[in-house]
Structures are given as C-alpha cells and as structure tokens.
Amino acid sequence: MDPIDARSLFPVTQHYAYLNHASAAALPAPVVQAMDRYLADQARSGSQALVDWDDRLEEIRRLAARLIGAHRDEIVFTSSVSHGLNIVAAGLDWRPGDNLICAETEFPANVYPWLNVQRRGVEVRFAPARGHRIRVEDVAGLMDRRTRLVAISFVEFSTGYRNDLDALADLCHQRGAYLCVDGIQGLGALQFSVADTPVDFLATHAAKWMLGPIGAGFLYVRREMIPRLEPVMTGWRGVVDRDDYFRYDSPLRDSGERFEPGSLHHVGLIGMGAAIELLLSVGLAEIEARILALTDVLIAGLQVRNCSIETPIAHRRERSGIVCFRHPQVPSGVLAERLLAAGVIISLRGEVIRVSPHFYNTEEDLYQLLDQL
Template sequence: MADPWDDLRDREFPVTRGWVYLDHAAVSPLPRRSGDVVRAWLEDQQGHGVVRWPEWGKKLEAARDAAARLIGADRAEIAFVNSTTQGIGLVAEGFPWRDGDNVVVPAEEYPSNVYPWMNLADRGVSVRLVPGRDGRIWPEDLAAAMDARTRVLAVSHVEFASGFRNDLDLLCELCHGRGVALFVDAIQGLGPLTLDVRKTPVDFLAADGHKWLLGPEGAGILHVRRDWIERLRPLGVGWHSVIGTFDAPELDFRLKPTAERWEGGSFNMPGIQGLGASLGLILEIGPEAVSARILDRAAAVRELAAGAGWRVVGSPRPGDVAGIVAIEQDGVDPAAAASAFREAGIVVSARRGRLRVSPHIYNDDDDLDRLRAALEMSRRPRGGA
C-alpha cells in the first residue's frame, strides 16, 4: 500500500528534487498549489490589471476563513499582517498602557517579541526578562516576575532557538487569574502544534505564514480576541479600516467592529492568496494529522542526532517539545556545519550556537538517513578516516 506522505511529497513539494530541506523554522518552500496560485495571480494582474479584483477579494476572504478555522477563532477576530513583527507592534503600541506598567517576557524570545515591548520605555512601560532554567521556561518563574502593574505576558508558543514548547493552557490560567493579557508569538507553533483559541483563550496572537504554515513571506495573521477589539487602539488606520466605502461622497470615520480595522490599506494579494492555498492544504490533511507527522519527524531527528553523537539541547519532556530540534557537538562550529551541509544538499540552520533542524510532513526516511550521515561525518577530524 502506498504511503500517503510519499504521495504528498511527490505531488506538492518540488523542493525535494534538489534538497533535503530541514529548515522550516526559518523559511519554508512553497507547496506546488501555493506556487500555482501566486503565478496565476501574477498572470491575471499582468493581463487584466484591476478588472478581476473582486475575484481576488473572494480568495482573500477564503484565506481569512481558513486562518480562523485553523485556530478556532471567529473570522471577525482575524486581521492580515505582513509579518509577525507587525502584529506584535500593533498590539504593543495599541495596548492601553499606564505609566509604571510592565511586560513579562522570557529572555530567550526572538528579538521581535522583545524589542517592540522595550520600545515602550518612553511611555513608562518596563520589560522584565525571565531567564530559562534546565532547558525550559518555568511558569513559576514567569509568575514570580509579575506584580500588580504587570499588564502583558508575551511568549512564543515555541521558542525559536531551543524548540521549547510553552504550555499555553497553563499560561492562560496564570495570566487571566491575575488580570494579565497573554500575547503569543505563534510563528513556530502553528503547524507542529494545534491551537484552538476557544479552548485556550489567548488574548492576542500573531504569526507570519512563511515557516510551518508553508506560505509565502510577507503574509501572516493577527488574532485579537473579540473582547479586546474595542480596547486595543487601532494603528495604521486607512480606507479599509472603516465601515463605509472609500468612494463615499462624505467622510464617515466609523471603524469596523472587527479585526479588519487593523487592515488600513491595500493587501499583499499574491502573498495572502498563496497563504490561503497553503492553509487549505493543512486543513485538507487535518491540523492534528499535520502536527502528529511533524512531531514524529522531529522525534526521529532527536533519536538519530543522539545516535550520531550529538547532544540534543533542551527539555526532553514530551509536553515540552515541538518541531524544532536544537543540537550541539564539542568542537563543531554550527554555522560552519550548516554551510557544509548545504553544500551537500541538506538545508538546516545555525541559531545561537547550535545547529537547528526543523523537519516537516513531507520529509521521508531517506532525508533523515542523509542527515544522519552528515552529522556523523561532521564529527570526524579534517583529513581523518
């Protein structure tokens, strides 16, 4: 019986013809269907200009529906953004701060989930960085950093360098019991993990689509929980932010009652259409099946890396891991190793002094065997046997 993952690999991922691609925590290759959609938009725009804009708009709204379905949100809670960074900035700058407030952030966060909060210093808002311990972030350490002036906890669903998975259910309880809003950078979580914001009621979430969601760069989502839409100050307001049409004879500044108020102007049409196609693939397979497959591939990478003599970094607890595998080896420079691997047709990354491997659903056992061989070879002294 044919393996459905092999069929998907052949049908949707032409990248496999030239590469063992294990760098989805950086930038993913597009599935064939997503590339087809982007190319079709390009030819349509070249040949017809604005004539078929209504059809583009329908595809945009279908992508919004797909994004909402992926995370269990209402479509009214979804706005399109051009990056996770933009989504974080909209929340950070629009939040109703008071002088003396503070934000709690794990110290190992990606810079884009630290700098926007630090940028609030001139508004009297301070950032409290909480270091990890024993390869993980401990909720009790985050709780200890909070006080009566803590307004936001900003965390990644999965930390970009270590691959540690934060327990969002537990953090929701921690935050909401203290009147603290929870912001989640979900770019490394959506795909390897499932999330239903009805069951895990995060307040805000941002994620670009170009990593595990297999979309183009420059097209992502911002989720604003419904009860925050009127409390979070809208930024970047423009013609699309309001109820009325841009062509109305009179100005009518009434903001949309949905997250679309953060979509001020024109859209990244090819990017969002490509993202919609990629989300359609994930929903077609099933988010739970996608998650299970990625976690299986990541577990196989951890096992083979250890067998090849590399140290797997981070907490080994099943509830702490996701799709990112961080590994290290004494005497091996990870940046040099990543470069050498790429020359051999294997794509991985070096992050914060470690080699980072991030497989996806279509990576097969042959891919992993080639990775194992490269890891074993990298430990041999130059000129040795």
C-alpha cells in the same frame, strides 16, 4: 490528503533534504500556482480581473480563522509577526508604572515592540530561560498587580521549547493580565486552537511552518479585545462604508479589519490561503503527529552518535518541530558547511545546529543528515 502523497507537491524535495522550516518554507506547488494565477490575471486584465479577489480574501480570512479555531472577525491581515505585535503594543492603554513580561530566549521580533512602550512609562521584565525552558513559575514570580501582559512565543526559535500556553493563559487570566503569543514557530506544525488555549492576541507569519510566502501573516485579536485596542493606524479600508469614497465620517468596523488601514498584499495573502488549504487538507493532527515522529527518529539518531541535544525533550508536551544539537567533536559551523555540501539544509543558530523537518519530510531525509555525523 495523505502526507506521503503531498511530498510530490514540494519541488524542494528534488534538490535537498530540506530540514529548515523554522527558517523559511520551501513553497509547495499549489501556493506558487495560486500566486501565479493572481499575477497572470492582473497582467491580463488589470482592474477587469476575472476573479473577484475580494471574495477570495474573505475566504482566506475565514481559513486563517479556521486554522486557529477563531472567528473571521478576530483576524487582522498583516505582513509579519512584528506588524501584528506592534498593533497590540502600540494600541494598549498603558499607564506609567505598568509592566509587562517577556522572556530571555525570544526572537527579537517579540522584544522590540515591547521595549518601544518603555517610553510610555512601562517596565519590561524578562523571564529567565533555565535549562532552555521558560518556566511558568518564573513568569508568575515576576508578576505583580501592575503586570498588564505576558509576551511569549508558542515555540522558542533557538531551542525548540514549546511553551506551556495553557498554563500561561490560566496564570495571566487569574492575575488580570493579557497573554500575547508569537505563533510563528508553532502554527502550521502543531495543533492550536484559541477555544482550548484562550490567548488574547496571537501574531503569526505564513513564511515558515505555514508553508506560505514571506510578507503575509495575520494577527488574532480576541473579540472582547478589539474595542480595547486603540487603532494606531486607521484608513479607508478599516471603516464600515469603505466603498463610499465621498464620505469621511464612516465609523470603524467592529471587526479586526479596523486595524487594516489600506489595500492588502493580495499576492502574499493568496499564497497564504493556498498554504492553509494544504495544511487543512493534510490535517493538523496528522501533521503534528508526523513531525513528532520524524523528530523522534532524529533524536534517537543523534543520541546514538553522542551528540548533545540542546532542545528540552524530557516530555512530549514540550517538544516541537525544532531539534537543536551539537556534535561531540565537530564544531557546529564546520558541520553546517558539511551538511550543505551534502544537500542537507539546516540552520546554524549560535553554537547549535537547528533541524526543523515538516510533515512531508521522510526518514531518508533525516538519515541524509545523520550520515554526515
């Protein structure tokens, strides 16, 4: 689908210049319609639902796998990034004296699950953010032979810095450590494939750049890692004979489904499925190119207006859909209110204004923002 044609699928465009995908998606119509259909079907027929929703969930698992070049067996449906990261943090066989590396500018979703393993004798080390960048050499400098894992975001939420996951994956694998990624600020906006970038785990949530609802997401677990993660929660849906309700000795499934103990959040996952279909129909390469072209226009407009750009922009490979800036005179809090009054939706994060356009935004949306500066 042509990205410009797709704009009509986003009701938010009739009301706002919506530049806040790093905060939450404004749901596209096909996502809302898919969820509506599910709810209407349940209301009309209950257990006699017309559609076999289990078949649709299987399609959605395959769609999630396709989005990142994985196999359906490597996908675990979750409710949030935190849910997925906790499956990893709680399931690894930590030994006292082990350590892991996190980074300074991470969103807390990618910190607390790791701090929680301190009580198992694991040390948590923080890589510094220098000049808003988390440098691979700084991560390397913190590693030693007891480093078991590096936990980092695809894109940093407060700066838009796109971490060098290829270099981090190489580093981790040379040193015998795992790489665990919080993908939420990148997936849906930037191309990513586990075939090219062999991370061990990746947790995401449909609610931002993936253009899906809040409360549905997935965790990718590299196939070899599935048996190495202790399932901290087990249940009837995670076993091989899940439909045989009268036996209790069924083994766990070999796939990521073993980490899904009970019934899934159907309506959320159905929304996520429709969202992934939309992303794939526009094309991930096209989406990334458009987002970077839009942020080029934004950055140039901010520079002309003497705004200080806090996002690292020296190299294209470190760019993402997020651009953070400050105005030379107007405090960011005042500016955020002015933008809201002008129908421009952005986020205030600390001292900076964070702008995050998606593929269906236009240059006019950006000029609506720039005109207020």
